[in-house]
Amino acid sequence: MLTVKAVLLSMMVSYAPYNINGVAIDNEQAMCLAMNVYHEAKGETLAGKSAVAHVTLNRVAHKKYPSNTSDVIFEAKTRINWKGNVVPVRDRCQFSWYCDGKADDIQLVYQNGKVIKHNMIAWKQSVQVSLLAMKGMTIDPTSGATHYYNHNIAQPNWGAVYPVKAVLSNHTFNYRTD
Secondary structure, rough: OOOHHHHHHHHHHHHHHHHOOHHHHHHHHHHHHHHHHHHOOOOOOOHHHHHHHHHHHHHHHHHOOOOOOHHHOOHHHHEEEEEEEEEEEEEEEEEEHHHOOOOOOOOHHHHHHHOOOOHHHEEEEEEEEHHHOOOOOOOOOOOOOOOEEOOOOOHHHHHHHOOOEEEEOEEEEEEEOO
16 A cells, blocks of 8 residues: 555655765654645645745754754644543644644545545655755755745734745745744
8 A cells, every 4th residue: 555654765765875965864754844845835836845844944953943853843732632632722833734623644545546646746745855855955945944924825923023034936934033
């Protein structure tokens, strides 16, 4: 069965000979970053996907955020649900897909086994830009940004506080200065 993890691992193996910087990549951290890129930028260009990967990694490097990719992505205000489980509060996460109330599964194939082409393409691109960014093999198109938003549909309060580092397509990229 074709799974998102199988695609990720096969791409990690195929990229291994190109690891000129000698950067070791943890499978789970790569999976988290690729999932974040997929959910945040599925319909974006490769540059847009790369920008999301770099913003995530820029947060990992920033003193105000957790020091690994998974913790940055899943950082959220939490609550105890009716089952006694700790769950993210809806719309109170660092990345919206994690707490938007929708399923986070990435479906690559239909039940009959046929590949969902647009999802597969988006997933492979998400894995590609994530691995390249983690290996330090791409230039950060956001110039070090730690935040972004679609300026056509949102005007977050921090958008006026943090300096703008870049504007790419429909997104404005800002840097947290504290």
